[in-house]
Amino acid sequence: MKLATWNVNSLTVRLPHVLDWLQAHPVDVLALQELKLTDDKFPHAALAAAGYQAQCFGQKTYNGVALISREPATAVVRNIPGFEDEMARVIAADVGGLRVVGAYFPNGQEPGSDKFAYKMRWLEALRVWLRAELARQPQLVLMGDFNITFDDLDVWDPVGLKDTIHCTAEERAQLQGLIGLGLVDTLRLFEQPPRSYTWWDYRNFGFRRNQGLRIDHILVGESLRPRVSHCAIDRAPRALERPSDHTPVVLTLTD
DNA sequence: ATGCCTCAGCTCCTGAGA
Numbered sequence: 001m002k003l004a005t006w007n008v009n010s011l012t013v014r015l016p017h018v019l020d021w022l023q024a025h026p027v028d029v030l031a032l033q034e035l036k037l038t039d040d041k042f043p044h045a046a047l048a049a050a051g052y053q054a055q056c057f058g059q060k061t062y063n064g065v066a067l068i069s070r071e072p073a074t075a076v077v078r079n080i081p082g083f084e085d086e087m088a089r090v091i092a093a094d095v096g097g098l099r100v101v102g103a104y105f106p107n108g109q110e111p112g113s114d115k116f117a118y119k120m121r122w123l124e125a126l127r128v129w130l131r132a133e134l135a136r137q138p139q140l141v142l143m144g145d146f147n148i149t150f151d152d153l154d155v156w157d158p159v160g161l162k163d164t165i166h167c168t169a170e171e172r173a174q175l176q177g178l179i180g181l182g183l184v185d186t187l188r189l190f191e192q193p194p195r196s197y198t199w200w201d202y203r204n205f206g207f208r209r210n211q212g213l214r215i216d217h218i219l220v221g222e223s224l225r226p227r228v229s230h231c232a233i234d235r236a237p238r239a240l241e242r243p244s245d246h247t248p249v250v251l252t253l254t255d
Numbered sequence: 256a257t258g259c260c261t262c263a264g265c266t267c268c269t270g271a272g273a
Contacts, residue, residue: 009272010262034272036263061263062271107272147273166273201273202260213273245261245273 001096001253002027005143005216006237007104007199007246011035011064014244015043017237022050025234027250028070029095031102033145035064042066059088065144067102069095083125090126092133098224099137101130103144108165116165119147123174131181134221142183143218145199145246148175150185154214156195166215183219186231186251196233199246207238218251227253 004027008014011032022030035042035058042056047068057078058064065088067073073093079085092101103126108119134140148171152158161167179185187196197212206212218231230252238247 013262034262109271109273164273199273204259206260215273242261 001255002250003029003031003100003141003143003218003253004248004250005031005033005102005145005218006248007033007145007216007244009034009036009244009246011043011066012037012041013242015046017240017243019046019050021237021248022052022068025248025250026051026070029100030068031091031100031143032066032068033064033102033104033246034062035066036061037064055091055093057088057091063087063089063104065089065091065102065104067091067093067095067100071096073100080122080125080129082129083122085122089122094137097139099133099140101133101140101142101144103142103146105145105147107147108171110165111163111168111170120170120174123171123177127174127177127181130178130183134181134183138182138221138223140183140221141218141224141251142178142220143249143251145215146175146217147215148172149213149215150175150188150217154197156197156211156213166213178219182222184222184225184228186218186220186228187214187233187249189225189228190231192232198233198249200238202245207243216246216249218249220251224253229254
């Protein structure tokens with residue numbers, strides 16, 4: 001079984017890339033973030049023609065998440081129960097015997113800002129909710145655009161970007177809080193090329209210079225760890241014409 | 256350097272992203 005996550009930065013613009021990618025990488029589940037469209041504009045027909053059904057949770061202009069899967073997804077939950085949020089950031093469902101959570105974590109803009117405070121509240125609510133979810137169904141996968149680096153290995157310039165957004169101690173403490181629930185950072189279970197990132201700034205030739213961050217992650221419950229056979233970043237879509245600024249991460253589980 | 260690029264939208268500029 002294969003699962004993947006990809007922040008597409010507008011599904012309208014990136015649909016051709018997504019369809020091409022699914023054809024070349026027929027994963028069982030693909031979590032998308034930053035759809036930037038409302039549910040009435042979601043391309044169900046194009047995905048159905050490719051052999052996929054979708055559960056979507058969109059909004060106008062910003063945010064928006066979806067779970068695309070070969071098999072139907074059930075018990076769908078949108079956003080964090082009990083956490084009032086105007087933004088469409090989370091979609092969870094049962095797929096293939098797993099609880100799959102796709103998430104677009106808040107950016108946070110700048111430490112000390114209102115948006116940073118919102119990010120921290122959101123992270124706290126996510127952790128509390130996932131603790132209960134894991135108790136109910138330990139076979140859980142949390143994947144998406146976390147907008148947080150684990151450590152300096154995830155940062156192209158850890159000195160210059162020290163304590164900036166995605167790299168602060170507060171954000172990283174919350175990310176470790178998720179690990180503390182019994183979740184595993186699957187990419188780090190396997191040897192990776194040096195300077196492995198999932199996002200590169202559009203500006204300043206960020207991708208060409210490999211000046212990026214690893215902020216898209218796939219975490220699994222400890223009980224799934226024995227089934228994790230591979231995890232890797234697929235840089236290829238970032239090199240296409242008119243790319244998203246993020247690239248997919250792919251997890252392989254033994255059946 | 257309050258810059259660089261990309262996207263959506265009350266579209267010829269602005270806000271947001273990261």
